[in-house]
Amino acid sequence: MVNINIVPPLIFIAFSAFPLLVNYFLKRKYKRLIEKLHETEDDYYHQFIFVSFINFDCRQHLIDKRECGEHCSYNYQQTLVRFMASAKSSICLCMYTFSMRDINVELIKAHKRGASVRIIADQIMLKTDVAKHNLTFLKNSGVPLKVQPNNQSMMHHKFCLIDKEDRDSAKMFFGSMNLTTQGLVSNFDNVVLTNNSTMIQRFSEEFEELWANF
Structure with missing residues (x-):
C-alpha cells in the first residue's frame, strides 16, 4: 500500500523535474541539429x-x-x-x-x-x-x-x-x-x-x- 503521506512530495518532485527533463532533451536535440548543420555546411x-x-x-x-x-x-x-x-x-x-x-x-x-x-x-x-x-x-x-x-x-x-x-x-x-x-x-x-x-x-x-x- 502506498503511503499517502509521500504522494504530495512525489507529485511536487515530478512537476519540478519535468521542465528540467524537457529542457535537457531539447538541448540535446538542438545540439544534434547544430552538429548536423555544421556537418552539412562543411560538406560543400x-x-x-x-x-x-x-x-x-x-x-x-x-x-x-x-x-x-x-x-x-x-x-x-x-x-x-x-x-x-x-x-x-x-x-x-x-x-x-x-x-x-x-x-x-x-x-x-x-x-x-x-x-x-x-x-x-x-x-x-x-x-x-x-x-x-x-x-x-x-x-x-x-x-x-x-x-x-x-x-x-x-x-x-x-x-x-x-x-x-x-x-x-x-x-x-x-x-x-x-x-x-x-x-x-x-x-x-x-x-x-x-x-x-x-x-x-x-x-x-x-x-x-x-x-x-x-
Missing part, C-alpha cells in the same frame, strides 16, 4: 567571382595571358577553365552564349578523353560570327549540342555541371555571366562555383528537362 564549398570596375582594364591581360592580381579577369578565366578541365565523366553546359576559345578547347579535350559533353545554347549562337564559329567547331568535333528552338523566348541560363552523376566529385558553376570576353571585362557579372549537392540536383533536373524538350 563555394567560391565567388565578381566582375566589376577593377576588371574593366583587364582585356589585354586575356590577350597576353597574364594576370594583374587575384581578381584579374585572366585569373577568373583560368579558374573556370581549370574547373572544366577537372571533369572526369561529364560536362553539361547550359549557356546563353559563349565565345571563350580556352573554354572550347577544354570542352573538346573532355569529349576526346571520353567524358560525356553536352551543350545547350540559345539561338543567338547562330546569329553572331564568333558564337556561330564556336558552335560549328564543337559540332564538327562531335560534341552533342542543342539550341533553344523557340523564336519567342530566350534560353537565358548560365550554368555548368561537372561530373553530376558522381556524388564525390560533382560540382557546378552558375551566375549571370556568359562565357565571353565581354562578360569578363565589360559587364557587372557574377559566377558562383560550388559542390553543393542540393543545387547540383536541381540544376541537373533543369538541364535534363531542357535537353529532352529542345
